Amino acid sequence: MQIRNLGGSGLRVSAVGLGCNNFGQRTDLETSRKVIHRAIDLGVTLFDTADIYAGMGGSETVLGTVLGERRKDIVLATKFSKAMSNDGTRQGASRRYIMSAVEASLTRLKTDYIDLYQQHDYDPLTPIEETLRALDDLVTQGKVRYVGNSNFPAWRVAEAEFFARAMNVNRFISCQDEYSLVMRDIEKDLLPAAQQYNLGLLPFFPLASGLLTGKYKRGAPVPDDTRFAKAPGLRDRYATPRNEDIVEKLQTFAQERGHTLLELAFSWLASRPQVSSVIAGATRVEQIEANVKAIGWTLSAEELAEIDGITK
Secondary structure, three states: OOEEEOOOOOOEEEOEEEEOOOEOOOEOHHHHHHHHHHHHHOOOOEEEOOOOHHHHHHHHHHHHHHOHHHHHHOEEEEEEOOOOOOOOOOOOOOHHHHHHHHHHHHHHHOOOOEEEEEEOOOOOOOOHHHHHHHHHHHHHHOOEEEEEEEOOOHHHHHHHHHHHHHHOOOOEEEEEEEOEOOEOHHHOOHHHHHHHOOOEEEEEOOOHHHHHHOOOOOOOOOOOOOHHHHOHHHHHHHOOHHHHHHHHHHHHHHHHOOOOHHHHHHHHHHOOOOEOOEEEEOOOHHHHHHHHHOOOOOOOHHHHHHHHHHHO
16 A cells, blocks of 8 residues: 655555545445455555534444544544534534534544544635634644645635744645546646645545446446435436546546556546545445555556546
């Protein structure tokens, strides 16, 4: 397993991370236990969850139940700011809410500290300097080691950077955003900002909700046990004629070189600027094993240029 620094920080993470949003909803406790322990055995160190995953707290609770002594072997990342109640009272990035949200996450995770605490969404109601000062206090208290952001527009990333410098507080070291061979929008603004401020990029949905695994065939029925079958909205978003054309070309590209589409999707992301770890979920042990193996293809400059021609 490759180990990389997360942006310009000293935090080291595995090049393949485990997205934990399935735990507590798509996978039961025992299946989650098998996936978690197998991932650690394979060298996966970055475990990424959020307080809202699995019905508000379910994913964190599973991790807290399963990790035990192995907590010390991983980089545990979670997130705050999305709604944790239906009445709008438990969400956002105010000092008041952050201080309660972190305690709730620590309790569910059964740990004394969070390695990477990420703001899940930008909060337009709270000044960024208030958020940064509160997060800096958590680092000083030892409850959080590093802080990151997710789903921020590029100009908000720059704003946070400048305020952190001016206030002399801990800055965001990472940004987590959607990025894949069929979703390259962040290359316009966000990726250049991440490069400028040396933020580690943690791409989520690297397989476009399964489209880039090759298991969906154009014109064929969607398999019953897949994400597209259970969430038609995802199918409508990703299985567009444009994306299906791209996937067919990428599949041919990979097969001609003796690789799978999964290997191409992971290895391409791993080669991109600022990418520290490719985060993907797994509902079975076989999936995490395949994800770990998928990052081993070193793409040549000529191959990368051909991929650009297909996907840009």
